[in-house]
Amino acid sequence: MTQTLDLFPIGNCAASALIDRSGRFVWACTPRVDGDPAFCALLSGDRADDQGFWSIDVEDMASVRQSYLRNTPILITEITDKSGAVVEITDFAPRYRQFGRVYRPMAFVRKVRPVSGTPRIRIRMRPMVNWGEARATITTGSNHLRYVGGEMTLRLTTEAPVSHIRDERLFRLEEPFSMFLGPDEGFDTDVAATTARMLSETTQYWRGWVRTLSVPLEWQDAVIRAAITLKLCAHEETGAIVAALTTSIPEHEGSQRNWDYRYCWLRDAYYVVQALNRLGAADLLENYLVYLRNVIDMAKGGHVQPLYGVGLEPSLVERFAEHLPGYRGMGPVRVGNQAHEHLQHDVYGQIVLSTVQAFFDQRLFRPATVEDFRALEPVGDRAFELHDQPDASLWEFRGRENVHTYSAVMCWAACDRLGNAAQQLGLMERADFWNGRAAQVRETTEKGAFNEKLGRFAATFGGDELDASLLQLVDVRFVSPDDPRMAATIKAVEEGLRRGPYMLRYAVPDDFGEPKTAFNICTFWLIEVLHMSGRSQEARDLFEEMLGRRTAAGLLSEDITLDGAELWGNYPQTYSLVGLINCANMLSRPWTSVR
Template sequence: MTEPNLELSPIGNCQVSALIDEAAGFVWGCVPRVDGDPVFCSLLNGDRQDEGVWRFELEGQVSATQHYVRNTPILVTRLEAEDGSALDIYDFAPRFERSGRMYRPVAFIRIARPVSGAPRLRVRLAPMRNYGEELSKTTSGTNHIRYQLGDQTMRLTTDAPVGYILEDCSYRVESDQHFFLGPDEPFVGNIRSEVRRMEANTKKYWQHWVRGLHIPLEWQEEVIRAAIALKLCQHEETGAIVAALTTSIPEAPGSQRNWDYRFCWIRDSYYTVQALNRLGALDVLEKYLAYLRNIIDQARGGQIQPLYSVMGLAELHEFEAENLAGYRGNGPVRIGNAAYTQVQYDCYGQIVMPTAQAFFDTRLLRMADERDFTHLEEVGEAAWAKHDKPDAGLWEFRTRQEVHTYSAVMCWAACDRLSKVAGQLGKADRVAFWKERAETIRAKIDAEAWSEEDGHYVASFESNYLDASLLQMVELRYLKPDDERFLATFEAVERELRRGDHMLRYAAEDDFGAPETAFNVCTFWLIEALHLTGRSEEARKMFEAMLEHTTQSGLLSEDLDYDTGELWGNFPQTYSLVGIINSAGHLSKSWSEVR
């Protein structure tokens, strides 16, 4: 039994997703959606890695290699045995237009295709229920097996020998075999022809989606892979975007920093749609704006939470899954996230900024109108009321509150963007109103967050520590990159938080002690700041160094051990993938150079 690692490859269809290890094992996957019960939980199952898994094992196997079908999340794993026999495993979740709507069922498809010799295959399908409490109960028919997963039942339909699967026996594979694990209903049509049709249509969908992206000249494969993974993090039914597909991968071993990231953070989602919008992926933005409108309606001018469920539910009670040992035994495994009870006032700016685009962008199917502006002004009023009030901040401190500079700047951004939207709508009085409020907030920030003693901005109005979010003052257009105040702040942040080619989010102790790993998005913020302040060659070298830490699937988790280079934290992390896209866009040569 090998120790779990984050060398994982995601598949999905914007309804369900799974993470597949290097040897074609489903080690993480939840149903009926990303925040559901992890029926595949081997990744967090300690010594019980043969439970909560769907694994294809070749008899006498000596190697496994993987790649994605170009510009898709269809994963191909080649398993090779010592006798020279080999087979390919194709994994995907079906997604394509059918009957005038997107077909994206709660279903996973696997195809085993013999390549050479006489491969003997063992199929181990052992889903669990109730967060690793027990294996599912099974019943079977001529060509299917039913798995009782608590309140939900799934059915495996296959043209492989069902008895061999039930008995965990190896058998000779002489022709392609097809596996459809989906809803508990009869599979309509011939499984061979239907699964192959789904494979072709899913491939066509994703390659056409990628074809519409406006990618940089350099690092195309890296950007495309990051973009696909970001799209897989959207729950299309509601438009919500989750921060990651996993829960409780610790930020560092033994740190207890184990959080459930399968929810929609307003902050993370803002950065995600911003990055995808730069690539022209308006479908993700449009669906997310619909999600935001629902959140704003429910708040009715009141408190906006930092995160919600993918269905927009407000209460995300946190508890520990006692039957799961945790990643490499690093428990606890947390389900839910108590951060929903926190106040984080940066969320107001992160609602206004993506929504503001809808008043300007004529490509959108539904442009925003004056009714939307009325509702958005309610968010702006909240930003104005809270801009100088203590909150938990973007790093979600659980035991203290301060007036965080990043939150105040985001509140400024909310008012600043509302003045621009008002101008677009021809509302001169509201332009003046919101511009005045933005200027008042700016004056407050400059008075309280600027340290005359140290000669730079600090992370909060009450303290003089630094954090990496100060580098976002340029991205948010609060300062220009050549502003002496930004240059001084950048110098201080780099001096205190940079660790070689990596960046801490902060160095001060928090609720769990001093941070032990670099926060990957902060490293990308550093790369962007280097480029914007004229140190582009250094930025390129650092970016290339970061890309060397990606998994073979081209992705990153949240954190990285800056001494060993090992990835930690939930995976794949949207923040980190945004960093890949944005940095590539900043640093790439222009397309005009090859025209």
């Protein structure tokens, strides 16, 4: 079976899994999103049909239909065999309020029922341990199976015959049954009734959450699906938001650009909360601010890393998982990410930009206080100190450093927004102080980043390079789109980096050669500036093009081939879904147009 990224995520903000077009679990990590993948078929290469999956195979399968239950991450897979018999599989991770708190176990439910006829099925449950090194050991109970190995112990509880599952026996599906895969704990209630209640309450939870969103008039289905998936990328226990649910999906064929994105990049998380704020989803922001306050405390006024583990771990040492061949056999499979060692000065701006809303937003359970402002000021001090110093940039170059315009502008934003927060708190002396610093950083940045000879901004101080992050100067309000300097920059970026409909992040060789795929968020950035520059119809056409490149689940990965034929890079990618939401909000007709 050829591996693709045409996958459906399910989850509950603690557990997450990816399900392929035949209904197989091909990716799920335990005990959390950055853990050991019990289901690792996605990265098993030519062994993907033998290990690391959980399938419900229908004998003589003829066709498969899949869709989410409306406004939820609950997946319905309907498989028809050649005789016309139909099996329905409902997959979800439980999430709902119980006993005064949110119940979101590291667990998955699969409910299987015959819709018509008497199909014959085979359940193959093959979790792996230690990054694909060996199959989990199986022990059998009266109504459960245990899968043990390494640090993993999972229990599958079911009313189906456990020997059929253990021996992968083909059997007639005459009655519905349920499977609950979770921690090694007893399941002391009726499996069918309990999982039915879980399904009902999980459905109600997600539909209730979606109902709180302020969605645009147009493209509502796309926006809702993107918003739900962004929420699935949250590790709610700590407030972390991961950049993607996967590791080591290459940026293009044979690229070696295989990165582990299952961590919390402060930059990516800023973009996520910004997009969801535009939809009115304050819950993710408020939880993420808890995570950020812990990061700020850990930094003690000093260096802040670009990323941390979902449990606030600072050390994410990068290594290779030698037992996994990789996506389509294209290793290496990386665990950890060396970027935790990088200097990326834009991070100070993203911390402040993520936090500043809390000084103004009265909806929050915990609005920000003067004490929070005082704790945030050292982050601004670092931004001011480092705004004209070299770093690895938001693109995380591993072999070179420069003073990057995007990083400098984000340092300006840190000072500027601290001025706004101070004014809101009535701290006028501190507002003057931070506004003065913002003016200094602006002066330095405009002088260093603007190339007089070319009449535009450059990606580095004193340079002439282009990169797509220059388009963000408008979004962060450093410059207006009708400023002649910005108009020239937009023109140069489009001419230099646009390939057909799609945008490269940069076109110069890096540590791994020249990029060969477009970076999806950069295309969305282009759509935004096209609209703000008065080219709205062109922006809408390009947005529709991007919508047409989504998977059947309605999602995008990090990269796309220049002919638009295939997605590459980690999936689902929060950056890309943020771009979808932001552009839909910007381009949609207003609700008043139909009232």
